[in-house]
Amino acid sequence: MSGQTKINNRYLLDVIEKTKEKNCMEPEFIQAMEEVLTSIEPVVAKREDAYKKSGLLERLVEPERIITFRVPWVDDKGEVHVNRGFRVQFNASIGPYKGGLRFHPTVNQSIMKFLAFEQIFKNALTGLPIGGGKGGSDFDPKGKSDNEIMNFCQSFMNELQKHIGQDVDVPAGDIGVGAREIGYLFGQYRKIRGVYEAGVLTGKGLEYGGSLARKEATGYGLIYFMREMLKDHKIDLNGKTAIISGSGNVAIYAAEKAMEYGIKVLAMSDSNGCVYDENGIDINTIKEIKEIQRGRIKEYLNSHENAKYFENGDTIPPLYRIKADIVLPCATQNDINLECAKVIVENGAIAVGEGANMPTTTDGINYFLEHNILFAPAKAANAGGVATSALEMVQNSMRFYWSYEEVNEKLDIIMSKIYARCKAAAYEYGYKDNYLAGANIAAFKKISRAMLAQGII
Ligand code: NDP
Ligand code: 2IT
Helix, strand or coil: CCCCCCCCCHHHHHHHHHHHHHCCCCHHHHHHHHHHHHHCHHHHHHHHHHHHHCCHHHHHCCCCEEEEEEEEEECCCCCEEEEEEEEEEEECCCCCEEEEEEECCCCCHHHHHHHHHHHHHHHHHCCCCCEEEEEEECCCCCCCCHHHHHHHHHHHHHHHCCCCECCCEEEECECCECHHHHHHHHHHHHHHHCCCCHHHCCCCCHHHCCCCCHHHHHHHHHHHHHHHHHHHCCCCCCCCEEEEECCCHHHHHHHHHHHHCCCEEEEEECCCEEEECCCCCCHHHHHHHHHHCCCCHHHHHHCCCCCEEEECCCCCCHHHHCCCCEEEECCCCCCECHHHHHHHHHCCCCEEECCCCCCECHHHHHHHHHCCCEEECHHHHCCHHHHHHHHHHHHHHHCCCCCHHHHHHHHHHHHHHHHHHHHHHHHHCCCCCCHHHHHHHHHHHHHHHHHHHCCCC
């Protein structure tokens, strides 16, 4: 299995170079853009004239719209803070903009653009009618009181509400934005607009328009994708070991589903360090610490004396030094660099499944592919979250709700189809088991057809 690092098509090279120049202050966006454009070369080569004539690639890499705004809020001591809010509405050619909101101090335009760009392709892969967008703020929710979180969310929505709507742009959660934040955001939208527009946000609470299984969907979907990929290679999940980075929404439900399939999850992490439990991580304790107490993963040791905690410090996070069959990065971007990928391969891993968005650097991915690691790329493997968000929108439109089993079954079918699409496209264009190339190609074919059909806009 091989990655692709070099391309020859002049049109593609030209667009990549110009996009890099124009966005030279945006490394994460450049990384995501270059990865996609590099792998679609065989498709571009076939239809170069049509694409060139309509400026298709130039339009693809330029967001339809970027909104940035001031978010002033008052803390519990009466002090005023000013954060920056973003919404990148990248591409709505196959449906309303759709994608999460991230609240994290590292948020900037480059990170917003890479996430929104990835989202276009991910959403296309789901087979559902949703375009690509992303938003958020450099607000740090850590250590804030509930009242401060509410004040911030209300101020954020005061501006965001001008730009969203159930047929326009539908935000959801991402890092730092879960059910609590979506509740405050939805409340403020409803108050300002004076309508009960349930489909304007997804990831809502079950009492006011949320979908069963949305909370679990990204993590569960990741494991469904891994199951399909490994089954195709005659590998059973039962009896395997795994390590999972992160201990947030995606990581927790990936761990839960992995365990249901008989995988022993040896370690999980947060931004400070990781816990290792040779008996297998007790996921209920992680849920209690993270979902209820909003504490640190180190607290796992309070109830599990035999577990070990390793603090970050080294250039390679200690989590990735733990030997396991399956590696599931579910925290943040560029978590696994080349050095880290080498340790993972040396430790004998057989598969890597990206629950987070772009958790592996480009050289890390190429190293995995060169060493025959079965690699499940983020835009396919973590699409279960947004797919279930789209199912939430369907239910909001119907004003009727499916059972947990119905949504979960639909999610499983969607993930299996996404795997099949990635595989079919990879094989058709000679990439064999390179599902990253397959995902990029399958998504690009759909988006490009929609963009061509709609003219130069
Ligand atoms: P959460 O906020 O629930 O959890 C994030 C987890 O990642 C936490 O454990 C956090 O640790 C850790 N983390 C965050 N930033 C860093 C960092 N800079 N370095 C190390 N660890 C970090 O977010 P989600 O679980 O929702 O999101 C995780 C990833 O999955 C993101 O990449 C997101 O874009 C992606 N994703 C999310 C989807 C969703 O539906 N929520 C859908 C598809 C993808 P700490 O608490 O210490 O900050
Ligand atoms: O990265 C993602 O796909 C998400 N954060 C979920 C987006 C959504 O609209 O549910």
